[in-house]
Amino acid sequence: MELRHLRYFVAVAEAGHITGAAERLGMQQPPLSQQIKALERELDVLLLRRKPRGVELTDAGHALLADARMILAQVDHAFATTRRTARGEQGKISVGFTSSVPFHPFVPRVIRAFRESFPLVALTLEESGTNTLIDNLRSERLDAVFIRTPVADPAGLVINPLLDxxxxxxxxxxxxxxxxxxxxxxxxxxxxxxxxxxxxxxxxxxxxxxxxxxxxxxxxxxxxxxxxxxxxxxxxxxxxxxxxxxxxxxxxxxxxxxxxxxxxxxxxxxAPLRLATRRGEPSAAVRRFAEMVRQTAKKFSVESDVTAG
The missing domain is CATH 3.40.190.10 (Periplasmic binding protein-like II)
Known part of the structure; x- marks a missing residue:
């Protein structure tokens, strides 16, 4: 059995007519009838009673319809989750920062903006010293870290200068x-x-x-x-x-x-402010976060210059 067989069956059951379901599915009526019959043969049950003006569900058909809708909904949810994750719109990200960083208005602004733009990305925050943050970044316990200190050995990392x-x-x-x-x-x-x-x-x-x-x-x-x-x-x-x-x-x-x-x-x-991430980061959510941080830093810098002027 393939998922398309369940989709065909649900379409026919909801339309109450094979011709109407075929139009909804964008296919011809004979192939759809053949797919429904193939499903009935595989299950060895009668799912639909053919009537002069359409079809009606048997008891077995009603039982399958409820489960088929649930299965298809779960599959659609899994597909949507996969696509959102691939686009960086869903997932999780752990962000670290040194103790002086949260007081800079830029940092809460960009974190708030990211949460509002990507509400399906679970974001956790952790405060620690610079050396610990970098160690946790390398070991993948953190995904991005705001730091003040130059990194002595930046191999495998991307250090983004943000603001001075x-x-x-x-x-x-x-x-x-x-x-x-x-x-x-x-x-x-x-x-x-x-x-x-x-x-x-x-x-x-x-x-x-x-x-x-x-x-x-x-x-x-x-x-x-x-x-x-x-x-x-x-x-x-x-x-x-x-x-x-x-x-x-x-x-x-x-x-x-x-x-x-x-x-x-x-x-x-x-006191410089930098964002460190891993080079070649595979997570789309982390890449989106880093890009938003970089773009927001540019805007923040311009706004600060205008205010100072």
């Missing part, structure tokens, strides 16, 4: 530079400060950006504390244990005891 974000100085609210609103601070004016930094194994990119920026300003920062998470960094600043340089988007946190100030001058440390 300026860094701000985070100060305890009792700091002299925090007293005047909208005061921009030269980086070299922080040479005597104690710095709180995001621990390098977890946040190599931000750590290196801070160190490189201070060196460019003519001094080596005195590091007093290293925190395991970017939020913990700001908590230490709030406690008065030092200052820190953080991506500008973190000022959205509005943490009690912390004041953010812009940096003044030509030395502006940058």
């Amino acid at each position: 974000e300026k860094m701000l100085v985070a100060l305890p609210d009792g700091h002299p530079f925090a007293h005047e609103a909208d005061t921009a601070v030269p980086l070299k004016a922080l040479a005597a400060e104690t710095f709180v930094v995001y621990r390098r194994p977890n946040g190599q990119g931000l750590y290196d950006a801070i160190i490189a920026g201070c060196h460019a300003a003519g001094f080596s920062p005195r590091v007093g504390q290293e925190a395991p998470r970017i939020v913990a960094t700001l908590n230490l600043v709030a406690a008065g244990l030092g200052i820190s340089l953080v991506p500008a988007s973190l000022q959205r946190m509005r943490l009690d005891g912390v004041v953010f100030r812009r940096l003044k001058g030509s030395i502006q440390p940058i």
Whole structure:
């Protein structure tokens, strides 16, 4: 028995007439009658009673009709699922990110846009340090990761530069530079400060950006504390244990005891945002996600430039 035999039978049963079913199926009446008879011979039952003005179902025919509809619906669903998956419209994707990434408005925007555009793709999120994220990407426990840090060995990966974000100085609210609103601070004016930094194994990119920026300003920062998470960094600043340089988007946190100030001058440390995926990624859903991230980043960059201008 082939699926087409079930489709032919359902069409005849619903039309109540072989000629009408043949027109619906786009075929001639004699071949359709032959297919129905072949199905009856295979099952060794009478499915339809021929009448002068059509056909009617036997009890066996009624029993087969219910199951045939269910079987065909399941097959159609399987075919549709397969096609949607091949187009990247259905499936699942696991996305990782470092702790500073969710504060950038671009990231929740693109994730929300992807979920709205592809509601049948199950999307899960995971936060971790850069090294762990890259390891999980290589081992296929994650499908795409937002990172700040350059990847030392990018073999087998595609690293997509997305956006460059300026860094701000985070100060305890009792700091002299925090007293005047909208005061921009030269980086070299922080040479005597104690710095709180995001621990390098977890946040190599931000750590290196801070160190490189201070060196460019003519001094080596005195590091007093290293925190395991970017939020913990700001908590230490709030406690008065030092200052820190953080991506500008973190000022959205509005943490009690912390004041953010812009940096003044030509030395502006940058916190880059990148998306890493596997090279030759077979999943259409992952490829669609990466493409949407890239396109949205271009639009976001243009919007930011217009706003800044």
